[in-house]
Amino acid sequence: METPMSDRRALNDIEQLDKRHVFGTWAYQSQVQPRQITESDGVRFTDASGHEFLDFSGQLMCSNLGHSASGVADAIAEQAAEGAYFAPGFTTEVRAKLGAKLAEVTPGDLSKTFFSTSGTEAVEAAIKIAKFYTGKDKIVSRYRSYHGATAGSISVTGDPRRLAAEPGVPGAIKAPDPYAYGSTLDPMQSLDYIDEMLMLEGDTVAAVLVEPIVGSNGILVPPDEYLPRLKEIAHEHGALLICDEVMAGFGRTGEWFGCDVFDVTPDIMTMAKGLTGAYQPLGATIVTPEIADYFEDTMLTHGHTYAGHPVACAAGLAAIETYQEEGLIERAGAIGDYLEARIDDLAEAHPSVGDTRGVGLFRGIELTRDAERRVPFGDREDKLSKDSNVVDEVADAAFAEGTYVANMINTLIVAPPLTITEDEIDEAITALDVALDISDDAMD
Numbered sequence: 001m002e003t004p005m006s007d008r009r010a011l012n013d014i015e016q017l018d019k020r021h022v023f024g025t026w027a028y029q030s031q032v033q034p035r036q037i038t039e040s041d042g043v044r045f046t047d048a049s050g051h052e053f054l055d056f057s058g059q060l061m062c063s064n065l066g067h068s069a070s071g072v073a074d075a076i077a078e079q080a081a082e083g084a085y086f087a088p089g090f091t092t093e094v095r096a097k098l099g100a101k102l103a104e105v106t107p108g109d110l111s112k113t114f115f116s117t118s119g120t121e122a123v124e125a126a127i128k129i130a131k132f133y134t135g136k137d138k139i140v141s142r143y144r145s146y147h148g149a150t151a152g153s154i155s156v157t158g159d160p161r162r163l164a165a166e167p168g169v170p171g172a173i174k175a176p177d178p179y180a181y182g183s184t185l186d187p188m189q190s191l192d193y194i195d196e197m198l199m200l201e202g203d204t205v206a207a208v209l210v211e212p213i214v215g216s217n218g219i220l221v222p223p224d225e226y227l228p229r230l231k232e233i234a235h236e237h238g239a240l241l242i243c244d245e246v247m248a249g250f251g252r253t254g255e256w257f258g259c260d261v262f263d264v265t266p267d268i269m270t271m272a273k274g275l276t277g278a279y280q281p282l283g284a285t286i287v288t289p290e291i292a293d294y295f296e297d298t299m300l301t302h303g304h305t306y307a308g309h310p311v312a313c314a315a316g317l318a319a320i321e322t323y324q325e326e327g328l329i330e331r332a333g334a335i336g337d338y339l340e341a342r343i344d345d346l347a348e349a350h351p352s353v354g355d356t357r358g359v360g361l362f363r364g365i366e367l368t369r370d371a372e373r374r375v376p377f378g379d380r381e382d383k384l385s386k387d388s389n390v391v392d393e394v395a396d397a398a399f400a401e402g403t404y405v406a407n408m409i410n411t412l413i414v415a416p417p418l419t420i421t422e423d424e425i426d427e428a429i430t431a432l433d434v435a436l437d438i439s440d441d442a443m444d
Contacts, residue, residue, distance in 0.1 A: 012036060012048055026161060028386055040067035043417050043424055045404075053399065056428040057406040058278075058415045061215060061247050061362075065277030065322060066417035072279045075318035079311045088307040094314040101320050102286055105256050108265025112292035114285045114300075115308040119246035119272035120148025122283035123209075126242050126268045127152045128302050130207035133291050134240065138171040138201060140194065141209045144179060144217040147244055156209055159217055160380045173197065173205075177214065178222035181355040181366060181374065187223050191230060198237035207240040207268070208233075212258035215247035216408045219357050219364030227262040240267040240291075246283075247362075250274030251323055251418050254333025254360030261359055267291060277322075280315035328418040336360035338422050339414065342429045352377075352439035361420070365412040365432075367391055370444045377439060378410035390442045394435045401431035 011019060014036045024032030036048040043066050046052045058064060065072065079094060086092065095115070103111045114125050127139055141147065143158035154161075155168030158177075162168065175194045178187035185193065198205055212227055214220035231241045243266035248258030252274060255261050259269070268291065272283040306312075323329055336359065343363060347353040354368030354376075367390070369375045377390040388396075395407040405428070406413045416428070 009033070014048065031386065042066050042068050043420050051402075053402055053404045054424060054428050054431075056398075056403050056416050057413055058417050060273075060406065061252075061413060061415040062273035062278040064250050064252060064274035064418050065279070065319060065328075066419040068419075069277055069279065069319070069322055071322050072277060072315050072318040075314040076280060076311055079314035083310055085306075086310060088303060088305075091308070092310045092313065094310055094317050095308045098313045098317040098320075101317060102271075102284060105320060106269060106286055107257060107260055109288055110265065110269060110286045111289050112287055114302070115313065116283040116285070116304055117281045117306050117309065117312065118148070118283045119244075119270065120150045120153040120283075121304065122246065122270035122272055122285045123147045123153040123156070123244060124150055125283075125285040125302055126209070126244075126270050127156065127207075129285065129287060129291065129300075130240050130242060130268060132298070132301070133294050134206040134238070136204050136206040136239075138173055138205045139207055139209055140173045140175055140197060140201075140205055140239070142177045142214075143174050144177040144214055144220060145211055145244075146216045147209065147211075147246075173201070175208075177217075177220060178226050179218070179220050181357075182218075182376070187226055188229075191226060191233065194230065195233045195237075198233065198239060203238055205237060205239040207242045209242040209244060211244045211246075211248065212262065212264070213248045213253060213359060213362060215362075216406075216413065218366065218408070218411045219362060219413060221357050221359055222262075224262060227259060227264045231264055231266070242266060242268045242270070244270050246270055246272045247415075250277075250319075251329040251332045252360060252362040252415060254329065254336050256329055258359075275319065276312065276315040277319045279319065280309075280312040282309070282312040282316050284316075323418075332360045332418045335420065335422065335425070336363075339363060339416075339425055342425055343414065346429060346432055346436060349433065350436040350440050352436060352443050358414070361414075361416055361418060363414040365414065366410055367394065367412070367436075367439050368410075369439075369442060375444065376410040377442065378407075380409060390439050394432075394439050397435035397438055398428075398431045401434050403428045403431035405432065 015034045018034045039046045141156040145158040147153045147157045152169045154165045155172040176190040234241045243259045245257045249271050276282045355366040357364045391407050
């Protein structure tokens with residue numbers, strides 16, 4: 001869901017113009033109902049009709065800094081005036097400093113970065129770098145995952161939205177997930193499965209690619225020992241570990257990155273979204289010194305016109321400085337505890353809340369029509385359907401109450417800006433409390 005599924009109001013002139021000339025994403029175009037946003041401030045945004053909404057999902061889980069990060073906005077304007085664009089063969093102060101800053105805040109010895117313009121491009125770069133470095137062709141990823149929409153990244157995505165793009169890039173293999181609530185395998189048993197997969201594939205797998213905490217496919221948090229053991233398994237079979245931090249990165253979990261929660265340093269890590277707080281489109285792929293050294297005398301046959309775009313890099317550098325100066329990473333962990341307690345209040349009050357999961361300000365509320373049998377309201381196939389389900393209706397009802405919350409398949413995704421206050425959390429919880437009556441009434 002990007003806008004409410006049942007949004008069938010009359011469109012104004014700008015909305016009609018947009019619908020006529022601009023494709024809506026992941027949508028049957030007949031159902032696209034663009035809503036014009038005219039202003040925003042803090043954790044709120046306002047549409048052209050003057051209706052104000054509390055942003056409880058950080059838009060598409062990317063507005064980590066909220067809508068009033070003046071330091072980032074100023075940095076964008078200053079760099080645009082100084083020099084809006086230079087070819088990637090040149091450098092700028094902001095690009096060099098951002099590369100150094102990422103080496104500082106990322107875990108372990110990750111040290112050298114390729115800059116692109118989105119998370120999907122960051123994943124494309126990671127896949128290619130892993131294949132170049134290892135000389136192998138296969139990537140193992142997981143079924144409940146989303147890694148992007150371009151040819152390589154959609155091929156390693158498990159989300160059913162990949163199906164229309166198949167057969168996709170050769171060598172993409174899917175594994176089970178650490179999903180205790182909805183899988184036939186225990187999370188640690190899924191590791192044994194991956195171990196056996198790598199053994200049966202022989203020495204042909206370049207990397208295992210995972211979201212340390214799965215984002216849009218359900219906010220799946222693995223056991224503490226899962227990611228460290230996964231890295232061991234990958235290395236035992238001569239494969240790299242790639243961590244996709246596009247959604248979980250930059251404070252959302254109360255740590256800089258999702259893999260920090262588990263004290264794991266991957267071989268390659270991808271970033272976007274919170275890298276600039278969504279103030280500019282920027283992706284990044286960072287690698288260890290060993291991988292970086294390989295390309296000293298082996299050509300990196302990869303690039304983009306906008307690789308290291310100066311304005312985007314200025315936004316990234318200013319965003320990281322804002323996280324540091326305002327203590328937002330630590331704050332997300334502390335206020336995340338309050339958010340968890342309030343979500344627990346919802347679970348206690350509403351029998352249709354089947355499971356709650358998450359870390360920091362990165363949380364999921366999974367709904368059920370039968371708590372004992374764990375029967376979902378939404379199925380994976382709903383991603384491709386024209387019809388709305390009960391979970392869509394709950395999100396719509398929250399929106400009508402003034403709170404925007406994204407939902408994917410069967411889970412409401414709560415990922416507000418790191419600047420949110422306890423009072424604003426209470427306001428959003430009140431809206432969800434009203435909305436969840438819909439799913440309670442729809443239970444078997």
